[in-house]
Amino acid sequence: LRETGDRGFLDEEITFYQKKVALEDRPSATVFEHLKRALAYTKGNTGRHGLPLLGFADWNDTVNLPGDAESLMIANLYGAALDETIALCEFRGDSELAEQYRADYAAMKAAFNEHGWDGAWWRRYYTEVGEPVGSAQNEAGQIYANGQSWPVISGFAEGDRAAIALDSADERLNTKFGLKLSTPGYRGYDPDLGGVSTYPPGAKENGGIFLHSNPWMIVANTRLGFGDRAYRYFQQINPAARNEDIGVYEVEPYCFAQNILGDEHPQFGLGRNSWLSGTASWMYQASTQHILGIRPAHEGLAIDPCVPSEWTEFRAVRRARGATYRIAVSNPNGVNKGVARIAVNGEPVEGNIIPWAAPGKELSVVVEMG
Structure with a gap:
């Protein structure tokens, strides 16, 4: 919903899962009602x-x-x-x-x-x-x-x-x-x-x-x-960073293993069950939305990096809701987190959320951490 802005999805009717009931005979409710019932179930x-x-x-x-x-x-x-x-x-x-x-x-x-x-x-x-x-x-x-x-x-x-x-x-x-x-x-x-x-x-x-x-x-x-620790964790399981250990790791350098044998095991470092993991999607979120800190909010695109202190700058292109955001982030004081100022097409923005632009627009976003 933050990514698309399609709030109408919450009002779509979805059937409940009932294993022994034919699909056409199952009751239905809106997506939002399903969400509310899930919360109520846990509460109860x-x-x-x-x-x-x-x-x-x-x-x-x-x-x-x-x-x-x-x-x-x-x-x-x-x-x-x-x-x-x-x-x-x-x-x-x-x-x-x-x-x-x-x-x-x-x-x-x-x-x-x-x-x-x-x-x-x-x-x-x-x-x-x-x-x-x-x-x-x-x-x-x-x-x-x-x-x-x-x-x-x-x-x-x-x-x-x-x-x-x-x-x-x-x-x-x-x-x-x-x-x-x-x-x-x-x-x-x-x-x-x-x-x-x-x-x-x-x-x-x-x-x-x-x-x-x-x-x-x-x-x-x-x-x-x-930020330093977060990036260290990222690199530790980055498949492309495992080539020097490939004799131990034994997993393709372009996909994640499900698990790696830990240090209590005699084959410590051996990767297992590649291609069988939710790691890829979560690592994409962790790296782009939380290390780079570029993530959708209901009201706009949030910029909230948390990076290694040695990073002096980075650039990213983010396409969202039909618009293109060309983002240049500088880190002159070597901080891990914090945004001092943001300018969009040369105009300052209050806070760290850039209001959603119209489809087809291209924005130049300059961010200074501090």
Whole structure:
């Protein structure tokens, strides 16, 4: 919607999925109603800590805690979805619904901060009996990457905790081939954990470098202005930067692996399952919208770079809604983040959002960081 401006899409009728019901007999609702029902479902299915129930699994489909286990990642995905929907409601002029969702966001944020902090990072799950997973209390699986990135992306992480958690992730999860999904690896099958414990330590979700989660860590670090670290993470899994390690990596230099064996595995650095990953699309977003910082907003094109301090300038061409934006960014003081001024076709712009131009227009955008 930010990219196209096609708000009419929200009013299109889409059928619900019902496996055993013929398509023509299934009920339907608008796209926006589907979104509202998804949010209502998460709000109405919480556990003992007021956090969303895990169900069979969340994004990490190999962690299958039984019963009414809770997922702190789902809490943050819910928060991020609420944040997006609040902005959408405001843009549609529905202030009453936006206010309701603000209250829902505040309630889940409070529950997350009360029960999610482990002392130096965020926990990842709670079992049905209330024991934490992704905690220093655990023998294995003490810290999870997605548990640290999404609290920043959702805006739930309060105060110094956001930076402390990202520092912990950098210290405990990062390797020269990318960020591990968790550490330490599980050493044997645990029926309460499920599939994650069937892999050897360092493989796939059990302490492997699962590339899909790395762009989220890049996005989180740009949110806090850690441009050098974000770019380092980008280069660590950049396929074109792996040629010197090709004897170990063994993956094509033009596509992403799904995962790379982690440093607890004897084949550390070996890439696996190339072409089978959501990494490519997320890396495109992380690099263009968050490192370069050129991303669509409802009201215009936002310019918010977070780059390595050694970058003195960069240029980009962005085509959006039929217009062309030729963007030149200078960084005279070597900062990681911050925009001092923007001029469009020689005229200064307030803030860092350029109002959408008419189709066919070509704009010259000059940005100075500072």
